Amino acid sequence: MTKKKNELISQNEVKIDEAALFQHVSAIIENRKRRSQTQVNYESVLMFWEVGKYIGSVLLGGERAGYGKKIVVTLSQQLQEKYGSSFEYSNITRMIKFATRFSDFEIVATLSQQLSWSHYIALLPLKTDEAFIFYAQDASSRSLSVRQLRKQISRKSYERREIANAQLTEVSTVPFNMFKDPYLLDLFGLKENFDEADLEKAILIELEKFILEFGNGFTYVKRQKRMIVDGEDFTLDLLFYHRILKRLVAVELKLGKFKPSYMGQMRLYLKWLARYEQQADENPPIGIILCTEASREQIELMELDKDGIAVAEYWTQLPPKKEFERKISEIYEEAVERLERRKLLTSGNVQRKIEYFYEPKNEDDDE
Secondary structure (H helix, E strand, O other): OHHHHHHHHHHHHHHOOHHHHHHHHHHHHHHHHHHHHHHHHHHHHHHHHHHHHHHHHHHOOHHHHHHHHHHHHHHHHHHHHHHOHHHOHHHHHHHHHHHHHOOOHHHHHHHOOOOOHHHHHHHOOOOOHHHHHHHHHHHHHHOOOHHHHHHHHHOOHHHHHHHHHOOOOOOOOOOOOOOOOOEEOHHHOOOOOOOHHHHHHHHHHOHHHHHHHHOOOEEEEEEEEEEEEOOEEEEEEEEEEEOOOOEEEEEEEOOOEOOOHHHHHHHHHHHHHHHHOOOOOOOOOEEEEEEOEOOHHHHHHHOHHHHOEEEEEEEOOOOOHHHHHHHHHHHHHHHHHHHHHHHHHHHHHHHHHHHHHOOOOOHHHHO
């Protein structure tokens, strides 16, 4: 009996995979260490917010402003002696700016579950609250590293999203904040005289980078999606699915300037997808046409967004930093002007309709 028991124990010992055991235990330790570090970062950010809030509201407020600024240097020296370099003068000023920009503690607490203090330092130079919130939420939702966040800021993701939004009207079936314009596809290493097939292949090779540029929620479905209509073959370049919006996203790649004929082609693709691919619990598919040059006035006049279609430029070569910033600023300003013009036209149309149906009373009628 004892011999059989020993043989059984020996067999069990042989079956143990020591390498797998080590890997599993290591995974537990690493996971807990990451969670511990995340908690430390979270508490540090909240601490910095509270410090900045207190100094900003008490020492630098109202009549104490001049006095408060003078003693912040002294306060910084005292805190550094006790708590270290995290409380140097420049960092305390960041804390004050941080608490001023993010006055709602609940928002800070939510975002800081994903963002570190280094993330916020990268965000602080932004000029508008809208851009600040956009990049903070984007970094939080996509778990971007500080390096990735800085890249998104330098590549003007916020401005490019707003440019894309400018082509959408109040009756748009394309969701707001979903696309950018232009898209920066400079990371694909495309050489001169590339064709649409080259671009398509480059996107698939660098799919992760493409999805990072496109935005959160996209998953790849198929390349060269075949559709048969009346016995004729049609082919969609790329098909994605948006997990958050629960809808298929058709992507067509075009060389050169946007042409009105592209609208009919994309409408056909979307109708086919809605009939044969859309699931019962999904929203209608939408499409985006990527061109090397967007005809923005044509796009505005055609009101493509009503049919679930967006158009955007893509740049495979990124100009020098100053030129890039200048070009984006120009396109952004044009987009804002188009929005303002559209508002005026809409307001004018409403007024004209009112005037058309309103018949002023003729004073002669009373006689």
